[in-house]
């Protein structure tokens with residue numbers, strides 16, 4: 098079982114990080130035999146796959162943690178450009194599994210009038226509708242290539258699957274977005290079992306963390322979350338926990354012109370929705386994770402010392418992988434290989 102950190106930056110910004118420390122948008126590939134399970138599709142995921150030597154043809158399932166743009170912005174690259182690799186494979190099926198339609202808009206934060214709703218006919222599409230809309234946007238290209246050069250019908254190959262959250266959790270996107278719950282299965286085949294839990298990333302909801310178990314071991318991807326008891330339960334005893342991390346001091350410095358009130362509003366969001374490196378260490382310790390790796394780094398250019406603070410709370414091996422690094426997991430041993 099291999100885990101490739103294809104992209105390790107968090108956040109919806111298009112920019113190069115200072116100090117030539119550029120990281121691509123968040124994306125992780127779990128590879129077993131000839132199958133690739135892709136978790137999130139941040140900016141540059143297609144190049145990340147190519148550099149890791151992974152063909153789009155190996156895609157077996159795509160899992161979306163939540164619908165913030167930094168996690169899904171290159172889903173169309175994977176489907177529309179990656180779909181060209183499926184020539185001669187008309188029967189291939191790649192589910193894109195993620196949050197369902199939120200139905201209710203988030204509550205308006207702060208003072209002032211409620212803003213007009215964008216696309217009011219469907220303001221909170223879930224994964225299946227998003228996949229359909231993305232593919233429809235490329236219909237001109239898809240029909241052109243199908244008629245001109247026999248490309249496969251990727252509208253049949255990729256299909257969105259909305260995760261149904263077990264009713265007994267009494268999940269509600271605004272009033273109960275992170276209820277205590279037991280992890281539940283969202284995908285399985287003869288090589289893996291994927292379970293999910295709700296994490297705390299308000300106001301967006303639902304937001305999921307995923308655990309992939311195989312005969313070789315287990316890996317957990319936190320998604321974006323504040324410190325979460327559900328995540329601790331999902332990650333119990335896992336071989337490798339990939340947890341998001343934020344450098345709150347650096348983020349605060351990135352709002353130099355904000356008034357104290359504005360700054361507190363922004364920082365309040367980051368504290369409620371993300372996890373510091375030290376707290377990620379605490380989550381790993383509470384879960385009994387064997388290894389902790391930090392990714393979805395915000396800001397991506399913060400120095401290694403910031404991320405090393407996870408060691409204040411976690412005594413096991415700590416990894417700060419770069420884009421293109423990979424881990425092998427076998428028989429309880431996790432080995433980190435740096436990208437060549």
Ligand SMILES: [Zn+2]
Pocket residue numbers: 107108123165167168321393
């Ligand atoms: Zn994110």
Ligand SMILES: [Zn+2]
Pocket residue numbers: 163165298321
């Ligand atoms: Zn997010």
